[in-house]
Amino acid sequence: MTDLTKFYINGQWVDPVGEPTLLDVINPATEQVAGRVAIGTAADVDAAVIAARHAFEGWSNSTVDERVALIGAIIAEYQKRAADLAAAVTEEMGAPAGLSMAAQVPIGLAHLATAAEALKTFSFVEERGTSRIVKEPIGVCGFITPWNWPLNQVMCKVAPALATGCTMILKPSEVSPFSAAIVAEIFDAAGVPAGVFNLVNGDGPGVGAALSAHPDIDLISFTGSTRAGVEVAKAAAPSVKRVAQELGGKSPNILLDDDSLAANVAAGVGSMMLNSGQSCNAPSRMIVPSHRLDEVAAAAAEAASSLTVGDPTTDVRLGPVVSEAQFTKIQGLIERAIADGAKPVVGGPGRPEGLDSGYYVRPTVFTNVTNDMEIARTEVFGPVLVVIGYDSVDEAVKIGNDTEYGLAGYVSGEDLDEVRRIASKLRAGTITLNSANIDTTVPFGGYKRSGNGREWSDYAFDEYLEVKSMVGFGS
Structure with a gap:
């Protein structure tokens, strides 16, 4: 039994605000309870956002070399935990052990490695005549990820956000929370600065909606059904935050x-x-x-x-x-x-x-x-x-x-x-x-009702960046 009754906020495992609801996590192969996960609330999201906002000033001013080094440390810790991650994915969502070890775990690692490599040569500054164009981290990001390829979906959001200097709050699927908890442990062991990465477990109507609507979150990135993606966009609209969506398909x-x-x-x-x-x-x-x-x-x-x-x-x-x-x-x-x-x-x-x-x-x-x-x-x-x-x-x-x-x-x-x-x-x-x-070195995303924006590779970086033009900078 794996009991996930705490959230990872500001570099620590903390109790939820108030008395949490505990949800059974079912092993789909046996239909038996494999563990429990605490279901967060808007108050838990507030705590995570405060931590991420506080951490943003420092992390957004980190150097490219510092970010490359940190992602490298995460990769090293991820590799140490590969077997644990594979076992968690198999237990929580039923992927065969061979697939978990050969694909589910390696795809997350590939996104980290791709982001680190792209970061080394990515241009955050462009000179155009006497003007300078600068790409700056957008701010605090909220991530809502699904259960089907849990490590892929977490890392294809987290890796470019880290690379571009953003801070973040992750809400993994409450159906498959085990692997995400190991990811938080990996980040902690790698020395990710407090508040840069935060994890709040919960469901869509609770934590997902609170993230989408939160006025101090600058971007919400959602992967899931088109129906749920529409609801995320509606909740995000009043705060005019950027919305990135990777939704359904019938390919x-x-x-x-x-x-x-x-x-x-x-x-x-x-x-x-x-x-x-x-x-x-x-x-x-x-x-x-x-x-x-x-x-x-x-x-x-x-x-x-x-x-x-x-x-x-x-x-x-x-x-x-x-x-x-x-x-x-x-x-x-x-x-x-x-x-x-x-x-x-x-x-x-x-x-x-x-x-x-x-x-x-x-x-x-x-x-x-x-x-x-x-x-x-x-x-x-x-x-x-x-x-x-x-x-x-x-x-x-x-x-x-x-x-x-x-x-x-x-x-x-x-x-x-x-x-x-x-x-x-x-x-x-x-x-x-x-x-x-x-x-993983090319962009991934959809046309039409399959979403908007792109994940994977250096193309994902632009989702997490604001563009500033300084006219007359070189006069």
Whole structure:
């Protein structure tokens, strides 16, 4: 049992203001209580903001060399705690142990390393004629992060904020608070100055809303559902703070009509099912040549059927989804898709055979899907893939762009020029060509209702900076 009854504020673990509500943290693989977390209030947010505001004067005037050194110290402490972080992620949100150690933990480390490297050459001052343009830290930042890739989402906000001289308050998901608590311990061990990084646990209506509306927070960065992102923006509007949002997705995966189709189908299924489909940029709509739909269905069914599902502490590919609420939502979407005429060529409602407890979902692939169906338009956030046919490449692009989202897109085929041409026509923030590996040195973010602003790489720095023009500075 892990009991998180204190918050990390001003460099110390402190009791909440007043008598806190304690929320059970459920292990999704066992449906048993794994620990408890204190749910903060607006008063706890106030305490954290005061600490961050006080620390801002000193940290905002730190040198680049000092910030690079501190991020280096954080990296060293993070590496020491890698096994602890991986175990926490597996317990709190069900990622298989192999995935936690090979991806969940390393992606957080990659954001720290990328920020440190970018900081070494980032230009905070520009001379333009007799004027000087200066980029200065925006101030106190509030971060609201989700449960699906907890270390990725924390570090892709915290790393650039530290690099640019900002101070911050983090509210991790109350569903997955264990790994964030270890992050606070890492920062403390690395010597992050008191008040620069603060952690307040809580839920959206309490701590999330208080952060979003707080008049002394200069920026709110939120990752989560589009619905919740809208509420964050509304709460932030009266104080005219900057709002950065990384929201939902329903990403197209366009596969060309060539000899690589079967291999690309298998790769697309694997990418979609990673992390039990709980990725905002998952390639959840596979768009394929209509005259090869039967071939695609067979290849997709074979690929999905080969994925092992079970206890995430063992050698499996898929663990459970994160919670009972998420499991229930996914089951409802699967059942309605069948009622709407979609055909599950593998998977379907219910748990996988032999798994009578835990929030396990059968890897499911639907054919006989049109792009206007609910299952093709709603972000499922589970291991559910839809296959949609196209008669021409132009139609494939049209289908791909026919969504309210624009976070990611995928294109695969043997003709690289054609793949590039299609990629240039998709309206989304990140397009992956031919299953290229993830790259933390490029920006990540969405078009349309997938959000605004960019995270990752040096592009993230600009989200945390104000721009000052000093006209006549060089006269």
